[in-house]
Amino acid sequence: MTLADGMVLLPVLAALLVAALPAQAARLNIAASAGSLVLALLLLAAGPGGEGLLRPDATNLPLVLVAALVGLGTAIFSAQDIAHEGFDRRRTRYFHAAFQGFMATHFLALLSDNLGVMWVAIEAGTLACVLMVALPRTPSAIEAAWKFFILCGVGIALALFGIIVLALAAQPMLEGGAQLSYGALRAVAARADPGLLNLAFVFLLVGFGTKAGLVPLHSWLPDAHAEGPTPIAAVLSGLLLNAAMLGILRSKAIVGAHPGAIAPGGFLLALGFATLLLAAFSLWRRRDAKRLFGWSSIEHMGIVAIAFGIGGVPGHMAGLLHLWGHSLVKPAAFFAIGRAARLKGGQGIGTIGGLTVNHPALGWGLVLAMAALAGLPPFSLFASEVLLAAEVGRVQPWLLPLLVLGLLVAGTALLRAMQRLCFGAPTPEPEPGRAGLATLVPLWINLALAALLALALPAPLAALLLDAARSLS
Amino acid sequence: MTFGQLPYDMAHVLGGGMLLVSFVLLYQRRTAALVNALALQGTLLAAAAVWQGYVQGAPQLYVTGMIALAAKGIAIPVFLHRLMRRRMPDRAIEPARGIGLSMLGGVMLVALAILVVLPVTTGAQALARENLAIALSIVLLGMLTMLTRRSALGQVAGLMTLENGLVLAAVGVTGMPLVIELSTAGLVLVIIVIAGFFARLLQERFDSLDTDMLHPHRGEGP
Numbered sequence: 166m167t168l169a170d171g172m173v174l175l176p177v178l179a180a181l182l183v184a185a186l187p188a189q190a191a192r193l194n195i196a197a198s199a200g201s202l203v204l205a206l207l208l209l210a211a212g213p214g215g216e217g218l219l220r221p222d223a224t225n226l227p228l229v230l231v232a233a234l235v236g237l238g239t240a241i242f243s244a245q246d247i248a249h250e251g252f253d254r255r256r257t258r259y260f261h262a263a264f265q266g267f268m269a270t271h272f273l274a275l276l277s278d279n280l281g282v283m284w285v286a287i288e289a290g291t292l293a294c295v296l297m298v299a300l301p302r303t304p305s306a307i308e309a310a311w312k313f314f315i316l317c318g319v320g321i322a323l324a325l326f327g328i329i330v331l332a333l334a335a336q337p338m339l340e341g342g343a344q345l346s347y348g349a350l351r352a353v354a355a356r357a358d359p360g361l362l363n364l365a366f367v368f369l370l371v372g373f374g375t376k377a378g379l380v381p382l383h384s385w386l387p388d389a390h391a392e393g394p395t396p397i398a399a400v401l402s403g404l405l406l407n408a409a410m411l412g413i414l415r416s417k418a419i420v421g422a423h424p425g426a427i428a429p430g431g432f433l434l435a436l437g438f439a440t441l442l443l444a445a446f447s448l449w450r451r452r453d454a455k456r457l458f459g460w461s462s463i464e465h466m467g468i469v470a471i472a473f474g475i476g477g478v479p480g481h482m483a484g485l486l487h488l489w490g491h492s493l494v495k496p497a498a499f500f501a502i503g504r505a506a507r508l509k510g511g512q513g514i515g516t517i518g519g520l521t522v523n524h525p526a527l528g529w530g531l532v533l534a535m536a537a538l539a540g541l542p543p544f545s546l547f548a549s550e551v552l553l554a555a556e557v558g559r560v561q562p563w564l565l566p567l568l569v570l571g572l573l574v575a576g577t578a579l580l581r582a583m584q585r586l587c588f589g590a591p592t593p594e595p596e597p598g599r600a601g602l603a604t605l606v607p608l609w610i611n612l613a614l615a616a617l618l619a620l621a622l623p624a625p626l627a628a629l630l631l632d633a634a635r636s637l638s
Numbered sequence: 639m640t641f642g643q644l645p646y647d648m649a650h651v652l653g654g655g656m657l658l659v660s661f662v663l664l665y666q667r668r669t670a671a672l673v674n675a676l677a678l679q680g681t682l683l684a685a686a687a688v689w690q691g692y693v694q695g696a697p698q699l700y701v702t703g704m705i706a707l708a709a710k711g712i713a714i715p716v717f718l719h720r721l722m723r724r725r726m727p728d729r730a731i732e733p734a735r736g737i738g739l740s741m742l743g744g745v746m747l748v749a750l751a752i753l754v755v756l757p758v759t760t761g762a763q764a765l766a767r768e769n770l771a772i773a774l775s776i777v778l779l780g781m782l783t784m785l786t787r788r789s790a791l792g793q794v795a796g797l798m799t800l801e802n803g804l805v806l807a808a809v810g811v812t813g814m815p816l817v818i819e820l821s822t823a824g825l826v827l828v829i830i831v832i833a834g835f836f837a838r839l840l841q842e843r844f845d846s847l848d849t850d851m852l853h854p855h856r857g858e859g860p
Binding site: 342363 | 777
């Protein structure tokens with residue numbers, strides 16, 4: 166058994182164990198997530214390589230590490246948050262088991278070399294999330310889960326059609342399981358029928374684009390983030406979107422390997438700009454804080470799509486760095502806002518006000534998380550946005566004003582919301598409470614790591630980033 | 639392989655039958671007939687998978703066909719019929735709005751699928767490419783069904799059609815790996831959507847998709 170196998174198997178076993186021992190569910194969840202983090206670090210130290218179904222490479226290794234970090238933070242946060250959700254023991258057990266199940270599918274989706282297995286993993290992960298979104302059983306939660314499920318169900322079905330067409334394109338050159346292997350497909354794509362590759366790419370882009378929250382199939386995202394339990398919002402934004410983006414990135418790499426096929430970059434740029442601009446203006450109209458962050462995730466996925474669309478080594482570096490940074494900062498924002506919503510008894514922006522006055526550690530954490538999401542230094546989202554803007558200015562200067570407009574509109578909307586949430590006179594609280602370490606520790610650790618990515622990117626990660634960008638372009 | 643050869647003709651008859659049933663799903667108002675149409679489509683899919691297994695000499699496709707027959711041809715329709723009888727006896731009629739327009743839209747989607755697939759697949763085998771064109775038509779018609787029938791049952795029917803089209807596409811690709819796994823995963827999707835339908839039925843909220851419920855939360859308006 167390799168480390169990569171262990172990465173997938175550990176959460177599967179943990180899910181079974183949690184289901185068997187409901188009294189210890191929350192603690193087991195944390196312990197298993199910590200184990201996953203250790204495995205992810207070992208996997209990173211072992212480096213890319215390996216044959217077979219699970220193949221760690223320069224692109225997915227850092228995403229696995231980020232996923233394990235966010236998974237641990239979310240497990241710690243949920244130990245406190247789910248206890249306040251008012252679930253009975255059966256649903257609490259169900260939540261923690263489904264969480265580990267989701268982590269297993271996520272690691273499988275990231276590490277799998279076989280696109281069919283990747284698809285099954287993303288589908289299973291979506292189903293786990295749908296069930297967790299519906300868990301509060303309020304009418305809005307059920308409706309949000311239904312909408313999430315229908316849109317994403319259609320989306321991933323379309324992606325499967327794209328994968329089948331890819332297999333058809335590879336059929337003359339490859340045999341058996343290799344027909345769906347990402348590595349093998351990339352190697353033979355240059356000799357495949359360009360028409361089939363084009364057809365496949367359109368379906369893959371729309372399908373995985375739905376999961377990534379790209380316009381026009383983004384509308385499930387704010388609802389699912391706002392109505393489900395907060396820990397789910399954190400993993401939806403921090404993890405599931407990354408898996409979908411990896412799917413897009415792989416499709417692009419396969420189709421882009423054929424000189425006669427359509428250039429995938431243009432499609433990604435168009436979707437990316439539509440997403441960024443729509444989300445940037447929508448951010449101004451939010452009254453619900455969790456929906457605000459849902460829309461902010463849409464905005465950031467738009468930025469990532471633009472970066473991958475621009476392509477080249479700097480473009481891919483900016484896109485991957487942005488994914489890492491977003492995965493650290495957005496869950497931090499959700500931890501803070503989820504806890505604040507509990508303390509203030511509601512998740513409306515008007516209900517949560519003056520957070521820094523009564524809860525300085527929580528309030529200032531939220532200030533920094535929102536500043537990071539708005540693209541301010543010293544966080545890595547600032548670094549990736551600057552890198553992206555420089556590259557857009559160099560390759561397609563006429564697009565630069567649009568990019569800057571989107572970033573500014575979105576950034577100012579977030580800063581305005583930040584002022585209302587964190588400063589001014591504090592709003593009343595139903596009963597006095599404390600932020601609690603289960604929120605503050607993951608919140609501040611994620612923020613510190615996001616700053617570290619920008620200020621002193623660890624050398625192994627920097628090397629992987631460069632390797633990944635080179636291999637993709 | 640050319641027209642007039644048995645493998646080719648059989649595959650066309652089965653795929654074409656599934657396509658016809660997709661049109662029935664677009665306009666059929668009676669819920670019982672709608673469920674029967676789903677059962678017929680599932681059975682045709684099973685036959686298509688078994689036939690492809692025979693033509694390609696691929697025994698795993700027999701398994702896919704058996705799973706499709708058991709689940710989509712028999713189990714799911716029986717469950718839906720019982721659900722309809724017990725939970726919503728007063729809803730024998732299921733509104734399908736704009737029949738003329740949706741049929742026209744359906745014909746245009748089929749034309750689109752053929753125009754898109756046939757020119758780009760000149761390199762592939764004739765059987766594979768025409769199978770792909772039919773499968774894409776079924777997928778698109780499934781999406782159209784989901785669009786035009788906004789009720790929860792309509793969504794179920796549309797998603798099942800869509801998934802049938804996917805399986806048809808997969809079994810038509812010679813040597814396609816993981817067919818059983820992928821079609822089973824698709825089946826799980828369908829089963830979960832039916833479970834969701836059931837859950838909503840218990841909440842007596844089956845009249846419409848009703849995501850309008852979420853409007854008050856969106857932060858739009860005053």
